[in-house]
């Protein structure tokens with residue numbers, strides 16, 4: 294799935310929240326979006342999920358998608374299990390399978406005892422468990438999570454971490470926003486930063502350890518196939534033919550081997566450790 298030249302504003306003549314966004318979402322990859330409050334992260338996630346249509350540009354090839362919003366509307370006239378069963382039906386499950394999945398997901402997040410509770414009577418955290426279960430139960434090809442961990446207790450947060458990793462391992466794409474920089478940091482394949490409406494690649498925040506590799510080849514040389522997950526880091530000072538690639542520390546040897554043994558070998562200019570919890574200011 295890709296966004297091509299996407300721009301968004303909420304009303305004609307209003308301020309542009311997003312400008313000229315190009316973004317490729319890959320299957321089997323965990324993608325993180327970071328940025329300050331009001332930078333447009335939720336807006337971008339709603340465009341990815343198809344909740345909002347872009348004012349400019351286009352979204353190409355959206356797969357079967359589920360979305361967990363920042364705020365789940367608890368005022369719907371359903372019980373927890375009734376709502377999940379309904380959503381399972383919307384996602385194409387037969388009634389019996391939808392009911393079974395609804396109860397299984399509520400149990401999985403420690404909310405089984407709330408199956409018959411009306412949504413309007415659930416606590417904020419329990420309501421969030423229903424929202425998360427709703428996103429996961431259909432095994433979507435693209436799962437979009439907007440601060441979905443907020444309000445969950447530690448067991449449920451860990452359960453959501455596991456469910457996200459299961460989804461990625463099964464070949465799904467997951468895109469998420471979360472204000473905790475440690476959230477799934479070691480599993481994040483790609484990260485992008487939103488600032489002033491623009492999206493730029495950035496190393497996943499708070500990688501337990503990562504390495505920046507600066508490599509050079511004649512201008513236009515493609516990167517070799519089969520690289521471990523890397524994030525290209527834009528650098529104003531980079532000369533033509535030079536790339537800066539952030540990679541997890543335990544994958545840096547594989548990256549260096551791949552670059553050095555490429556059909557057109559790359560010259561390694563620098564290898565710099567990135568301190569944990571720090572994004573490069575490049």
Ligand SMILES: Nc1ncnc2c1ncn2[C@@H]1O[C@H](COP(=O)(O)OP(=O)(O)OP(=O)(O)O)[C@@H](O)[C@H]1O
Pocket residue numbers: 303310328329330331332333334335336337
């Ligand atoms: N429905 C809306 N109508 C008008 N403006 C909106 C709407 N939703 C968001 N905005 C504006 O778009 C901008 C980006 O908001 P958005 O919620 O996407 O940011 P965010 O990065 O997710 O913020 P936060 O980290 O605080 O959740 C803000 O200026 C916000 O006021």
